[in-house]
Amino acid sequence: MRNLKRALAALFVLLLAAVVLFFVLENQQTVTLVLFGWSAPAVPVAVLVLAALVIGLAVGPLLGAYGLMRGKSKIRASARQAALTGK
Template sequence: MRNLKRALVLLFVLALAALVLFFVLENQQAVALVMFGWSAPAMPVAVPVLAALLIGLAVGPLLGAYGVLRSKRRIRRAL
């Protein structure tokens, strides 16, 4: 059972890596982003999309942890 779980996790990770690879290879068109007057150099579309994904994956759990800690503080103060 343990080996089956490991195999499934490995299969999932490999499938996810293949999807990311296909996404990067299919989105090679150059794009230059402009934000608040700052212009980024031209880069493939996949780079800013994957960067936004990684930033979201990092910020989401941090905000969730902040919410949990804030709720715990409120509960302690109420008791």
């Protein structure tokens, strides 16, 4: 069973790598990103899209963790307030 899981995981990784490679090869047109007057050097579209994906994959969990910690602190504060009022 473990070998089957490893084989499926390897197949998934190879398939994902093939899709990314196909995407990169199909999007070789160069573009220049202009943001608030700042102009980035011309790079292929695939580089910008993959960079946005990686940044989103990094920022998303960080924001989720921040929200989770903030929610926990609100629960603790509420519990502390309830203990002080005796409810």
